[in-house]
Structures are given as C-alpha cells and as structure tokens.
Amino acid sequence: MTQARTESAFKGLALRLFAIACLSTMSALIKLAEARGATLVETMFHRQFWAVPLVTAWIVAGPGLGSIRTRRFGAHVSRTAIGLCGMVFTFGAVLLLPLAEATTLQFTVPIFATILGALVLGEKTGWHRWGAVIVGFAGVLVVTQPGSGTFPLAGSVVGLLAALFVAIVAITLRQIGKTESAGTTVFWFSVLSLPPLGIAYAFQLQAHDWLTWANLIAIGLVGGIAQLALTASVRFAPVSTVIPMDYSSLVWGTLFGWLLFDAWPTPWTWIGAPIIIASGLYIVWRERVLHLRNTEAVSEAATS
Template identity: 75%
Template sequence: MTRAATDRVFKGLALRLFAIACLSTMSALVKLAETRGATLGETMFHRQFWAALLVTGWIASGPGLESVRTARFAAHAGRAATGLVGMVFTFGAVLLLPLAEATALQFTVPIFATLLGALVLKEKTGWHRWGAVIVGFVGVLIVAQPGSGHFPLYGAIVGLMAALFVAIIAVLLRQIGRTESAATTVFWFSWLSVPPLALVYLFQLKAHDPATWGILLGIGMVGGLGQLALTGSLRFATVSAVVPMDYSSLIWGTLYGWLIFGVLPTPYTWIGAPIIIASGLYIVYREHKLHHAHSPVSAAETPA
C-alpha cells in the first residue's frame, strides 16, 4: 500500500472514531435530557431539525444544493419512514437501559444483517457466518440474562429491535446508493423526517430551563456531526476497515454511564459484549474475504 493510500485509510479510521464519539455523546445527552423532563418526541425532533440545518450548510458550502436533486423521492421517503421507526427504538433503548448495555445490544447489527441477507436478499451464507450468528446470540443472552431482572426484558427487546432496523436501513442504503450519493441520502432523510416529528412535537412542546434547551440543541448538533463523519469515513476507507472502530462506542457508553449516571456495566455485560463483538468482527471478516475472492483483481492475483 502506498503512503497516500495509507494516509487515506488513517483519515477514514479517524473520522469513524470521531463519528462514534459524537453518536455516543448524543446517546448520553438523550438520556440526560429525559432525566430533565424532555420527552422522546422532543429529543427526536431536535435531533433531526438541528442536524438537517447542519447537513444543509455542509452541502451548500461543498457540492452545492443542486447536487441533492433526485429522481428517487419515493425511495428516500421509504428510507426516512424506516429510519424514524428505527430511531424510536434506538432512543427508546437508550432511555430504558444503562448506556453500556444499550450499546452492547447495538453490536448485533452484523448478526441481523446476515439474517436479512440470507432470508430476504437470498444471499448465500455459509456455516462460518451462521456459526457466528449463533455465537452472537449467545452473547446477547449473557448480556440480557432473561429472567434475572437485572434490567427490563422489554428494554432488551427494544434494543434488539433498534439493531434490526439499523440492519434493514443498511439494506435500503445499499439499494439507494446505486444511484444516489451519501450526502443526498443524508439530506433527504434529515428533511423528510422533520415534518412528522414537528407534528408530534406540537403535542409535546413544553417549557424547559436553559440547560435543558442547550442539551436538546446539543443532541441535534452532535448527532449531525456524527452523521457527517460517518459519511466521510467511507470516502477514505472501506466498510470492513472502519467497522471495527464502531466498537469503541462501548468505551464511551461505559464512561458516560459512570460519569453522568453513576452506573457501571454488569459482570454479564463484560462477558457477553466481547462475545457479540467477536461475532460481528468475524462476520465482517468473512464478508470482506468473500468479496475480495470474487473481485476481478483478486481473481487475477489468485494462482490457478
């Protein structure tokens, strides 16, 4: 790998780490806002409204707003609707569970992506990845400890539903991405989700102290920055290279949980989370290996 290529990969990794730090901070702010009286509808509206302004400014100062013209409005509307449902589950998990546990359950996204690929997209899935899926769900059982009562079972279900919707959205983005740029997709998701959230917000609007308004503003700005950094990371490095950086969110979830809410992960989480992480990394590794094996370049490099 050349020096320039190496520098690009490091930029991608740095952007991904920054994005995860931002999104983890956003989750902590969502939970903090709820303790100060903000509702789920309020936090979701502020997340999307301020992020939409930030994304619009970024596009306007770069490629220009002309670049977000699309002939696939229906596809963007479907992605926005799915994204809103997924956001309900994602924010709901943050509110119902300790931050570290909510984060650990998000690591099941590669597991659900494998299931969707096999069952919905009819992708060929070998025993390696099915084995990783089974191992990953064992890790989930260790974290959740159903029947133990160490955190609400419905909270674990909400957390798993959040991961499922992230995987569904990944499939939608793969389809939309054949014709649309990442910036275009982010722009339309941001703005198409604002009107329905504004309608919900009208019924939940209430007064807050300045600190709480600042937290709500922070949710949108930090979330928007994280979204832009996620998009940017893939300009410099491949998905298989940057995905391992996502697991740094467990560090942030643990740190914020301890510093802000005085809660540390349970021993079960310390055991189960690494199992889920290992499962996800192995699935990513297998997908990368199979993709490399089937690419024209690698085929030419492979001895007969």
Template identity: 65%
Template structure:
C-alpha cells in the first residue's frame, strides 16, 4: 500500500514543479512582451482568453463540461474582481522589478495569509507563526533596502500588494471550495474576467509584429497550463508537501532574468530570499501540524461517539 501512495505523492510533486516552471516562464514572457511594446491590458486579456479553451478541455476530459454549473455566481464574481486586481499587481511587479526580486516578494503570500487567517477567519495562530511572520517581513526589508535607492520603492509596494491580494484570493478560494470544484472556479474566473478585460483592451489594442503576437498567445497557453497543473498537483500531493516546490521559481526567475535581460539578483536578494522562504516553510509546517492535530481530534470524537 505504501508504494502506490508514494508514487502518487511523487506525481503530485512533479506536477507542482512543472506548474512552477510554466508560471515562471509566463512571468518572464510578461516582462519580455512589455519590453516589445505590449500594454498591460493587452497582456492580461490574452492571458485569460487563450487559457479558457484549455480549462474547458480539461473539464471535458475530467468532470465533464456540466461541472461549470454553479449556484454561487456572486462568490465567483467577487473572486474575479479580486483576481483581476491581483493580476494587475502581479504583472505590474514583473514589469517594474527584476524577475528575481519580483519573485522573492511573491514568497510573502503565506505571511499575509497568516495575518488574514487570524484577523478574518479567526484561525488560531500561536507565537511561532507570528514569529515567522515578523522574520519574513525582516527578510523583505533586507531585499528591498528601503531608503537605499537600489530597489524601486513603487515596485516593492506593487509586489507586496500582489502578495496581499493573492492571500485574499486564497481565503476566498478556501470558502468557495467548500461547494465548488477547482475546475469550476478556474472556469468562472477565466470567463467572467474576459468582458471587463475585453472592454479595456479595446482602448489599448495596437498592431504588433508576429513574434509579439506569438508571445501574447504563449502567455495565455503557458499560464493556463501552469494553473491547471497546480490544481492537478493537489490531487496527488498534500499541500504541506507541494508548497515547498513553489520556491523553485526563484531559480527559474534568476535564470530567465540573466538569459533574457542580463540582470543578476543583488546580494541583498540572496540574503533576504532564504529568510522569506524559511518563514513561509515554517508557516506551512505549522499549518500542516495544526490540521493533523485537528484531524486526530475529530477522529477521537468520532470513535467515542461510536462507543
């Protein structure tokens, strides 16, 4: 019984690593296409437009297209609104900052998720997790070096705003996920985001050369593939095992930053990134431990009731 279980976890981790590669590649393409003259609304529109067929195909091969039916359209509208704001901030940070620095700031999502979980969901948060939060923000200060002038302050604020909004989205997804499948949620986000993005796109649409058009389409296809791979990974591997794979994105961001833009991370980034990553891993481990204790407690209550 152990071998099949181990194989499933390894499959989940491989999918997660593949998803992170896709999303890191998409991030590099976002920065590259902006350098070639594409406006942010154009990039966002093609990101969602080209991903939608992938989502529909994935649903058709799995749950069936009927899985898109929902009774919670209001929740999906809220998730779409916050998701679009998060996409603006995420793509904005990629444009304003070097890839490695933008990626490093994205690692603060668990920190913001911990704060929001404690304040909004009233989740129990002990001193070890609060310590990890403070240490993580210390890592952010090392990377950003506020006041030194080496790091664009606006870019840092946009990057942290992106991480905060992604943490908000994670809480919304946790609530939506009680009744909706991941595929249903991805579909409605893709579909509902297209009308507002399409309207804005009309004001920014412009001619491009064939390579730029190819990159715009690739952003949607690669980003959509990565999003589906993230969802698929959690079918096989628990969150506590899958999340550490996300930090491999810094390796890809460093490689793409050097390959496409000739930029290497600063020494402050190399010092601060491990601190932020360590903070995130500590938070993930504490969350995993809390869930295991809750599961054991629930099982104990069930056994007593049966007796």
C-alpha cells in the first residue's frame, strides 16, 4: 500500500514538473509570437481554440462526453469571465516583462490566495501565514524596486494582477469542484471562452507567415497539454505535495529568457525570488499542517 502511494506521488510530481515546463514553453512562445507581430487577442484566441480538441479527446478517452453535463452552467460562465481576465493579465505580464521576472511575480499566488481566503471565504488565518504574506510582499518589493526605474511599473502591476486573478480562479474552482469534475470545468472554460475571444479576434485578423501561424498553434497545443497535465497531477498526489514543483518555472523562465531573448534576471530578482518562494512554500506547508490537525481531530471525535 505504501509503495503504491509512493509511486502515485511520483507520478503526480512528474506530471506537475512536465506541466510547468509546458507552461514556461508557452510563455516563451507568446513572447516570440508578439515579436513576430501577433497581438494579445490573437495569442489568447489560439491558446483556447487549439486546446479544445485536446481537452475533448481527453474526456472522450476518460469519463466520456456525458461527464460534461452540468447543472451549474452559470458557475462555469462566471469562472470563464474570471479566467479570461486572468489570461489578459498573465499574457500581458509575459509581454511586458522579461520571462524570469514575469515568472517570479506569479509566485505571489499563494500570498493572494491566503488574503482572499481570509477576506472572502472567512478562513481562519493565524499569525504564521500572515507573517508569510508580509515576508512575501517584502520579496516583491525587492524584485520590483519601486521608484528606482529599473523595473517597469506597468509590468509590475500587470504581473501582480495576474497572480491575484490566478488566486481568485483557484478559490472559484474550489467552490465549483464540490460538484463538478476537473475535466468538466476545463472543458467548459475552453469552450465558453471562444465566443468572446472570437468576436475580439475578428477585429484583429491579419496575415502572418507560416512560422508565426505555427507559433500560434503551438501556443494552444502546448498550453492545452499543460492544462491536462496539471489536472492529472492532482489525481495522483495531493495539491500540497505537487505545488512546490511550480517553482521550477523560474529555471525555465531564466533559461528561455537567456537563450531566446538574451535577457538575464536582475540581481534584485535573484535576491527577491527566493524570499517570495520561501513565503509561498511556508504558506503551503502551514496549510498542510492545519489540514492534518483537523483530520486527526475529526478522526478522534469519530472514534471517541
């Protein structure tokens, strides 16, 4: 039993690492597409359009198309609206900032999730996690160096808004996940996002060379594969186990930035990124500790 659990955890970790590598590759492709004349709307449309066949095939091969039936269509519409706003900021940060810096700001997601959990969901948040939040934002200040002019202010704001919306999406998915499977949620987000993106895309249609078209298609395919791998990773291992793998994106962001765009992280990024990462890891660890305590308390109450 222990060996099977260990093998399952390793599968989850491997899938998470693979998903992060795909997401980092997608970010690099987004910057390359923009350098070749593609707009933000174009990249967003192709990201969703080419992911739909992948997601559909995954559902057909798994639970079947019948699993996409839902009684919470309105919840999926709301999730799509929030998700599209998040995509605007996430893609925008990639376009406005060097890859390593855009990636580093994404590490503030656990910080925003803690704040939103306390303010929106009324979750109890002790001084341990509030302390981690403060430390994490100190790391953000180290990276962005506000007022110094060395880091684009617009990029900093967009990058932090991207992390905020990712945290909002996580909370939304937590609510939807009580009745909907991950595959159902991914499917409806992909499909429902196409009409608004398609309308916006219709006003920005333009010709490209074959390499740019290939780039745009790759954004959708690689992004879709990443989404499926992320979903599968939490089937094999707990979220708290696989989340630390997300920080491997800094390695990819630094590597792609150097190889493709001749951009190297600033010295302040090297200092601030570990602070933000440590803050996020501590928050994840603390949530895991509290979860185990609550589980033990429930078990003891049930047996007494």
